[in-house]
Amino acid sequence: MTAAFELSKVSVVRPGKILLENISWTVEEGERWVVLGPNGAGKTTLMQIISATLHPSKGKVRLLGSKLGRVDMFELRTRIGHTSTTVADRIPASESVSNTIVSAAHAVLGRWQEQYDDEDHVRANQMMGEMGIAALADRTFGTLSEGERKRVLIARALMPDPELLLLDEPAAGLDLGAREDLMGSLEVLSSAPGAPVLVMVSHHVEEIPVGFTHVLLLRGGKVVAQGPLESTLTSETLSKTFGARIQLQREAGRYAARRAAYGHRADNTGESA
Structure with a gap:
């Protein structure tokens, strides 16, 4: 297998605080990773590194075959799809869904004077179909529900056919129905032939789609x-990661977690003891 990215003894240090400490992590082609951890664990900082927007203070990073520090970062970012609330906040409310997605071909937010060919529009329509949002093509972004916005963002991130897709808390703020709709879309994406390497950040095991293969657990900037x-x-x-006694359950490929009852401890089988 070829590595999508490799982090070797990576640390990120800021005045008075270590955000990441001695992280070594290799993700291979064909893998689907979820990154779990509490607030302040270092998840956002880690995503900034693998999205080629942040250099580590220490350590080495190889991303899509290139070493950070010896590659054109702007060119590298065109090969990475990224969804986050930051991207959503920058999309004009009046922009149509179809334009929101097709404009990713030029890596812009808000369609202006760019020219798009038939192939671009075919690709955008394909992404809308795969994410189940074809009926929203003419709607404006500002009129969408939170769940619809999340699926539009993923379709936009997929538009340039990235080699690596980063999903930063894609289910945050969704109600149960919208979350399950999104999980269904991610399950289809994770099993699609030719799908990019997927890395998803979450706080909740309930948000791990069926088909994901690996997990990285972070606490206090450490693995x-x-x-x-x-x-x-x-x-x-999970208990070590979140600093609480957690009981984990798995059914039909999906996970659920709850605090272990007092007088019981959580073991590594997911059963109470």
Whole structure:
């Protein structure tokens, strides 16, 4: 397998605070990763590094075959799809969904004087179809529900056919129905032939789509555990990550977590003891 990216002993240090400490992490082509951790764990900083928007203070990073510090960062970013609330906040409320998506071909937000060919429009329509939002093509972004916006953002991130897709808390703020609609879309995407390497950040195990393969658990800027999802995500590792006794359950490929009852402890099988 070829590595999509490799982090070797990476640290990010700011005055009076270590944001990430000695992170080594390799993600191979074909893998689907979820990054879990509480607020302040370093998840956002980690995503900034693998989206080629932040250089580490220490350590080495190879991203899509190139070493950070020896590559054109702007060119590298065109090969990475990224969804976040920051992107959503920059999309004009009056922009149509179809223009929101097709404009990603020129890496702009808000369509102006760019010229798009038939191939661009075909690609945008394909992405809307795959994310189940074709009926929203003529709607303006400002009229969409939160769940619809999240799927538009993913379609936009997929528009340039990225090699790496980063999803920063894609289910944040969604109600149960919208979350499950999004999970269904991500499950389809994760199993699609030729899909990019996926890395998703979340606080909640309930938001891990079926089809994801690996997990990285962070706490206080350090790795608690990483590896194949089924063997690495356990009650024990989840409890260490969130600093509470957590009982983990898995059914039909989906996860659920709750605080372990008093008088019981969480073991690494997901059962109370």
